[in-house]
Amino acid sequence: GGARGGGAGECWSCGAGGAFLSCGACGSVQPVDPAVDYFRIFGLEREYNIKDNNLEGKYKDWQKKLHPDLVHSKSEKERAFAAEQSALVIDAYRTLSKPLSRALYLLQLEGIHIDEEKTITDPELLMEMMEMREAVSEANDPQTLEKIQSQIKRKFETWSNSFQEAFDKRDFDRAVKATQRMRYYERAVEETVKKL
Structure with a gap:
């Protein structure tokens, strides 16, 4: 029974x-x-x-x-x-x-739904996004692109780790912020892949 x-x-x-x-x-x-x-x-x-x-x-x-x-x-x-x-x-x-979808799913299990279309307002990140886009659009050879790609991947890792720390501490605001960064870096990697 x-x-x-x-x-x-x-x-x-x-x-x-x-x-x-x-x-x-x-x-x-x-x-x-x-x-x-x-x-x-x-x-x-x-x-x-x-x-x-x-x-x-x-x-x-x-x-x-x-x-x-x-x-x-x-x-x-x-x-x-x-x-x-x-x-x-x-x-x-x-x-x-995948780390990002896994992170979002964990937040969802905690009852936190993330608006994926929410615009990023963090000035620091916006600057970085612009610089990265420029770097990608100016890169003309595979070596440069691969270098940019591995830099982005390292940043993704960093935010992935900070998601884990925040989530373990139940600091959901920080966890959500980390997923926004992760989403952005994931897209940035896709951009470089398209060019390679």
């Missing part, structure tokens, strides 16, 4: 307990539980720093169990579950595999 582990329920097909995404006992794919957070899908703690956790491997394992094409022998109902679960796992994987 009673679902343990917050959300692992009884299998609709065989009634075994502890069914999560799919049932360990009979392999039936379970209906999507909207309360499941992305970290749980990969057996992770809700934290920003998730290096070396074999995300991709776990993702592939789930897809083997959940992919709609693999449950084609099953009922219409279960195939619908599989399509939803499979999409959920893809979403979870995409979100957690």
Whole structure:
């Protein structure tokens, strides 16, 4: 009796307990539980720093169990579950595999929604953005671009770390600021990639 582990329920097909995404006992794919957070899908703690956790491997394992094409022998109902679960796992994987989307998702779990279109008003950052754009547009050879790119990536890392510190201290204002910087540097890297 009673679902343990917050959300692992009884299998609709065989009634075994502890069914999560799919049932360990009979392999039936379970209906999507909207309360499941992305970290749980990969057996992770809700934290920003998730290096070396074999995300991709776990993702592939789930897809083997959940992919709609693999449950084609099953009922219409279960195939619908599989399509939803499979999409959920893809979403979870995409979100957690990138630092910025992972940071935004963590904030979202804390009930903090970020207006991505909010304009940046930080004069220091605006200056830097202008200088960086100029540097990128003036760079004509791959070496220069690669140098700029690695500088931007270092800045991204710095803000990524400051996100983690702020988030761990529950300083959400600073955490949000860090994600704005990260978004900007991520775009800046894309700009350089386009030119390379």
